[in-house]
Every structure is written in C-alpha cells, then in structure tokens.
Amino acid sequence: MSQANDAAVEALLADIGSTQGDLLAIVQQVRRIAAASGNGVTESVKYGGIMFSHSQFFCGVFAYRHHVTVEFGHGYRLEDRYLQLEGNGQYRRHIKLHSPDEVKSKHLADYIQQAYTLATG
Template sequence: MANSHNEKVQQLINDIEMYHPDKLELLMKLRDIVFHHHPKTLERVMYGGIMFSMESDYGGIFVRKKHISFEFTSGNEFEDPDKILEGKGKFRRHLKLRSMEDVENKNVSYFVKQVQ
C-alpha cells in the first residue's frame, strides 16, 4: 500500500519519510499487513500516529525514537501463546518493532488477523 486515501495520514507518512526515513519501510509494511487482512479498514491521524478502524477503533501505529509501536485496542483478548504482546493495562497491548525481521519474529500478521 503506497499512498493513503486520507490526506492527513499521507502527510504524516510524508513527514516520517523526511524525518525518520529509517522507519518508513517498516511503517509501510505494517500498513500493508493491516489492509491485506482487513481491506475495509479506515485510517486517520490521532495521538500522533495512524489509527485504524472498521466499526470502531482497533489499533494504531506510532513511530517512536527507537521503534514503531503497533497498539491493539483490545489486545488483552488476543490469543498470545508465546507471550509476545507487551503491556499490562486493562485492555490495550502492543508490539515494539525495531526492524523488518521483527514483523515475522513477532508474528504481526497473527495478531492483526485477530482483530474483530
């Protein structure tokens, strides 16, 4: 998925390309995974990242200094037999991704498929 249909999301992607070019490929890969599994997903800029929703918000991607955080709104409900998800809040769980290898090693697709 190259470009976003949402103008503000596209501007954020452009800003990331300019200020964090080392994270752009990873960000775009994560968006590809989201839209592969949930093609009707809508995206918007919120909390400084890209929020994803279908009938309601289900997660988002946030570029940090040393990683990208993929947040899942109801991650507490996900099957996570290898205890990969991080976070101890009531509902939200996240993955910290530092490299393209983390996409497979942390099984991002497995968790994105669990989104309802």
C-alpha cells in the same frame, strides 16, 4: 484500504520519512498488513499515529525515536500465542518493532488479524 483522511496520512508518512527514515519501512509494512486483514479497513491519523478501523478501531501504528509500536486497544482479548504482546494495563497491549524483519519474526500479521476479527465480529 480506504483512507478517511488521505492528506493527513500522507503528511504523517512524509514526516516520519524525513525524521525517522529507517522506521518508515516498518510503518508501511504495518499499513499493508492492516489493509490485507479484511474488507472495509480504513485508516486515519489520530494520537500522532495511523489508526486502522472497520466498524471500530482495531489497531494503530506509531513511530517513536528508535522503534515503532503497533497498539491494540483491546489487546487483552488477543491470544498471545507467540508471547509478543507487551503492556500490563487493563485493556491495551502493544508490540514494539525495531527493524522490518521483526514484522515477520514477531508474527504481527496474526495479531492484526485477530484484532480485525474481534472488531468485526
């Protein structure tokens, strides 16, 4: 994965690790999944989180006090076959993660892959 602003990403990860160490593992898992979703994925710091893009942003990861969210700007277009998407806004949807195990149990890779495919298609 190409980092648009490697120093900013590393600084944010260090901050998350120092203040919410238990959530850093979740953020790192999300980064790996986003990187594996396809060629040309870049990451950059925006809105207090890490945004992933190809030709456009397709998702972002944000660490809060007790959980991590993965945000999908066009989440309304994702097929919610596992009923994990939250949010009832016009476009955005998100998935909340409280533990590293939820990355798999909530089928996050499927949602990120869908978002990547929509962004590149």
